[in-house]
Amino acid sequence: AKVHHHKWEISYQFKSPDCLKKLAVTINGQTPGPTIYATEGDTVVIEVKNSLLTENVAIHWHGIRQIGTPWMDGTEGVTQCPILPGDTFVYRFLVDQAGTYIYHAHYGMQRSAGLNGMIVVKVPDGFKEPFTYDHEHSILLNDWWHNSTYEQAAGLALPGKQFTWVGEPHSLLINGRGKFNCSLNVGGTCNSTNPECAPYMLTVVPGKTYRLRIASVTSLSALNFEIEGHSLTVVEADGHYVDPFVVKNLNIYSGETYSVILKADQDPTRNYWLASNVVSRKPGTPTGTGILHYYGVPRGRLPTNAPPVGPLWNDTMYRFNQSVAIHAHPSFIESPPSKSDRMINLLNTQNRVNGVMRWSINNVSFDLPHTPYLIALKNNLNNVFEQRPPPDTYDVKSYDIFIPPVNPNATRSNSIYKLEYGSVVDVILQNANTLTANNSETHPWHLHGHDFWVLGYGLGKFDPASDPKRYNLKNPILKNTVVVHPLGWTAIRFKADNPGVWAFHCHIESHFFMGMGIVFEEGVEKLGQLPKFIMGCGESKLGN
Numbered sequence: 001a002k003v004h005h006h007k008w009e010i011s012y013q014f015k016s017p018d019c020l021k022k023l024a025v026t027i028n029g030q031t032p033g034p035t036i037y038a039t040e041g042d043t044v045v046i047e048v049k050n051s052l053l054t055e056n057v058a059i060h061w062h063g064i065r066q067i068g069t070p071w072m073d074g075t076e077g078v079t080q081c082p083i084l085p086g087d088t089f090v091y092r093f094l095v096d097q098a099g100t101y102i103y104h105a106h107y108g109m110q111r112s113a114g115l116n117g118m119i120v121v122k123v124p125d126g127f128k129e130p131f132t133y134d135h136e137h138s139i140l141l142n143d144w145w146h147n148s149t150y151e152q153a154a155g156l157a158l159p160g161k162q163f164t165w166v167g168e169p170h171s172l173l174i175n176g177r178g179k180f181n182c183s184l185n186v187g188g189t190c191n192s193t194n195p196e197c198a199p200y201m202l203t204v205v206p207g208k209t210y211r212l213r214i215a216s217v218t219s220l221s222a223l224n225f226e227i228e229g230h231s232l233t234v235v236e237a238d239g240h241y242v243d244p245f246v247v248k249n250l251n252i253y254s255g256e257t258y259s260v261i262l263k264a265d266q267d268p269t270r271n272y273w274l275a276s277n278v279v280s281r282k283p284g285t286p287t288g289t290g291i292l293h294y295y296g297v298p299r300g301r302l303p304t305n306a307p308p309v310g311p312l313w314n315d316t317m318y319r320f321n322q323s324v325a326i327h328a329h330p331s332f333i334e335s336p337p338s339k340s341d342r343m344i345n346l347l348n349t350q351n352r353v354n355g356v357m358r359w360s361i362n363n364v365s366f367d368l369p370h371t372p373y374l375i376a377l378k379n380n381l382n383n384v385f386e387q388r389p390p391p392d393t394y395d396v397k398s399y400d401i402f403i404p405p406v407n408p409n410a411t412r413s414n415s416i417y418k419l420e421y422g423s424v425v426d427v428i429l430q431n432a433n434t435l436t437a438n439n440s441e442t443h444p445w446h447l448h449g450h451d452f453w454v455l456g457y458g459l460g461k462f463d464p465a466s467d468p469k470r471y472n473l474k475n476p477i478l479k480n481t482v483v484v485h486p487l488g489w490t491a492i493r494f495k496a497d498n499p500g501v502w503a504f505h506c507h508i509e510s511h512f513f514m515g516m517g518i519v520f521e522e523g524v525e526k527l528g529q530l531p532k533f534i535m536g537c538g539e540s541k542l543g544n
């Protein structure tokens with residue numbers, strides 16, 4: 001096994017990913033950051049120097065479970081203190097599972113400022129994957145605003161009526177490139193011929209087969225990715241092999257990763273569109289485009305037809321059916337435990353707390369503490385977060401998910417769920433109507449420190465008497481991020497066997513910021529002494 005060393009300097013730089021010049025948080029001057037390549041069993045070392053003048057940073061390795069190294073998870077307020085300007089933090093972790101993963105800032109809403117990238121973990125030599133291909137490429141999807149993250153965050157936190165929503169993204173980016181319409185004259189420097197916003201070009205040789213690793217780090221948008229005229233065969237999801245299925249286009253939610261197989265088997269005398277479209281919210285953003293370039297055709301020759309517009313944005317069934325179609329590959333089934341020791345019902349609602357719009361789970365809207373939980377729990381700092389646990393359930397019988405909350409009030413808390421080490425936990429994520437009548441949003445939930453089995457999805461209200469009987473215990477896929485469809489539910493199962501403290505939250509940046517998350521603790525007593533370099537903030541002064 002190898003050790004891969006990287007030196008990253010994080011700084012603000014002017015970037016024009018969609019042709020409009022804007023300050024972005026970059027890694028060594030790049031956004032998205034460099035792709036990390038490694039092989040299963042390798043160790044990755046990333047020396048992160050914070051050169052932001054006045055801003056902290058923390059980087060999360062999304063999908064890497066950090067078994068035995070919970071302090072390397074990079075989650076500010078949960079596993080570490082933020083990295084101060086001028087400071088260097090060395091992340092060091094094992095990549096123990098081949099697959100496609102991502103990394104991104106995990107501090108405030110910093111991810112949306114540009115600090116994100118991909119992690120590609122290859123299988124060890126001699127290992128046979130259940131599919132073959134000639135070449136592979138990575139495609140990172142994102143949404144992008146011209147407003148700064150601070151402007152976005154301030155709008156969300158304002159009380160009552162002054163809630164200022166940033167609105168739909170200005171652009172959709174494919175590998176960090178999009179195209180804002182400069183003729184809209186919104187001010188600022190917009191130059192449609194800037195090479196920084198030249199469309200991403202995927203060159204293929206006619207007749208060859210490609211593995212595309214596709215990931216989404218969007219702040220808000222659920223996306224649909226399509227390659228004009230080509231079908232895609234889904235073969236991997238979140239680092240696990242999928243029983244292959246063919247799609248015309250792929251729905252992908254923030255925090256998810258997939259591998260698809262693409263055959264360059266169409267008319268090789270022309271180029272084709274790569275298209276990223278918003279789904280599940282009424283689109284206010286033009287299609288994000290790139291080019292599938294057939295080798296031999298002039299690179300700059302754009303398709304003459306319009307790019308694909310994707311499925312109907314509000315066709316929930318279309319997306320639901322794709323979620324349900326994802327199963328473990330028959331030769332790579334890891335069976336879930338047949339029963340769970342604990343069932344946690346999490347109702348997802350939009351609420352108001354003292355006039356401020358928030359998202360809540362079982363009527364508790366989550367706030368991060370200033371002393372990271374990991375340090376607080378390990379070192380018995382009992383005064384730094386609410387010690388009473390949050391509720392395991394809500395009023396399952398009488399809560400009407402189809403109407404806005406009758407009592408929209410919620411409480412804010414930083415309390416956490418303590419799981420018995422080694423126990424099997426079921427979580428039912430139940431979606432509901434928002435504060436607006438006839439409205440329910442899509443929420444991609446991401447669990448740190450684990451993969452979980454996806455046991456089932458439903459539309460409407462989960463029925464604890466009948467729905468568990470329909471769980472897929474035969475070939476459920478393991479994932480780290482799963483979607484909850486509008487007015488639907490999603491059931492997952494995992495084993496609480498990774499000592500540490502782990503965030504579980506909606507991957508929409510503003511939703512987590514507005515309280516849509518919880519935290520699990522398990523087996524912290526099994527950990528040895530915590531490294532000092534994660535400490536220094538709040539009550540975790542060195543030596544505490």
Ligand code: C2O
Binds near residue numbers: 106446
């Ligand atoms: Cu990719 Cu806690 O997030």
Ligand code: CU
Binds near residue numbers: 511516
């Ligand atoms: Cu959400």
